Amino acid sequence: MANIRQAYPNRFLLANRGLFLYNPDLSSYAYNLRGLIDFALFESYRLDSSSGQWFNEAFFNDNKYNYAQKLLAEADREDGFRVLSLGYAEGPGGDLAKKALDGEQNEAADILNADIREAAELGMVHYISDALVKSVNSYTIDHRDSEPKPPAWGSTLTPPWGKPIAEPRAGIQNIVVRGKEVYVQWDVAHSSARPVTYTLYMKEDQNFDFSQDLKTQAVRAVALHPGVPADYAGPGDRTKRYPYEDKVTGLTSGKTYYFVIRAQNAAGQSDANENALKIAAP
Incomplete structure (x- = not known):
């Protein structure tokens, strides 16, 4: 090829x-x-x-x-x-x-x-x-x-052969700290209007109020680049392994941050998951 x-x-x-x-x-x-x-x-x-x-x-x-x-x-x-x-x-x-x-x-x-x-x-x-x-x-x-629908989350967790996945893995799934570097990991989302892209929202000190627009609360909204985690390939349990990761920059050491990842389709529609993870920046 x-x-x-x-x-x-x-x-x-x-x-x-x-x-x-x-x-x-x-x-x-x-x-x-x-x-x-x-x-x-x-x-x-x-x-x-x-x-x-x-x-x-x-x-x-x-x-x-x-x-x-x-x-x-x-x-x-x-x-x-x-x-x-x-x-x-x-x-x-x-x-x-x-x-x-x-x-x-x-x-x-x-x-x-x-x-x-x-x-x-x-x-x-x-x-x-x-x-x-x-x-x-x-x-x-x-x-x-x-008309397309907003993105719906899927899962790359390998199910038993011939069976459906138990449930989708929505939004941010994991935060990995490597020395002073912070990485977020997430799974795939789907929409009839592909490609699907992903945005990381970051908020300091307290969790997001999901009744309000995330953009007005976030200290930053960052377009994510879906890199391949080092442990993605290979046989074995995929419970804590994901297809995508990206490095998060601009964090202040010692501060607490809440992260949310949402998916957007090519029609500009976004999902509305409320999954948030917290980290104290190294």
């Missing part, structure tokens, strides 16, 4: 699946394609090309709550990429699904519409075709929500 990027610096490059390259549980994470590709395609995110069933729930849960979380965490880094997704109008009602794809209103349309919603919820650019990918259509554009 590096050779292709070097040979064609002005072309768009798309990588199909290869989800293991973005999963920090696996040794293949060392060969992450971030910085080399423009798009990653999540083929068969929910609806696959099988004629025996609409989708496999366990595989879909693994896609949604495990691989997609980690993939999108990579996508929103500063050298990231856009994630596309592809579903198939096949399954046990394949003929009905293809007719729905062509505009017929039938019971398969609900299956296709759910596919669109599931992908949009995470901010992937979705498309639905047939198993041979011959169907060129505007179905997803015609049936997607026109």
Whole structure:
């Protein structure tokens, strides 16, 4: 991929699946394609090309709550990429699904519409075709929500295989002190209007009043850079491991600070989590 990027610096490059390259549980994470590709395609995110069933729930849960979380965490880094997704109008009602794809209103349309919603919820650019990918259509554009919603938090905590995550990890998750340096860590958030960015709000001496605008209370509001923590990659428990960290500067030694991290989408909408952590600056 590096050779292709070097040979064609002005072309768009798309990588199909290869989800293991973005999963920090696996040794293949060392060969992450971030910085080399423009798009990653999540083929068969929910609806696959099988004629025996609409989708496999366990595989879909693994896609949604495990691989997609980690993939999108990579996508929103500063050298990231856009994630596309592809579903198939096949399954046990394949003929009905293809007719729905062509505009017929039938019971398969609900299956296709759910596919669109599931992908949009995470901010992937979705498309639905047939198993041979011959169907060129505007179905997803015609049936997607026109207005984005504020970001919703996800989690890169690895769930049991085929199971959903227990709960999202909203806002700031950890503060790390390394000598005199302070770092904040957080997890990924999702919105149909990607990319999602993150802002750190800092207040001295007392916690935020969440009934008021954070911007009027904060001594500073800082746009965060989603760096990779040193312990993010590697097998093992992810309970206290997160995809993002950034260094906090400008603190006065001995003063107490409260930190809040909120997510913003490309439409300018912000989440409203009230998770705050406190630190005495070293």
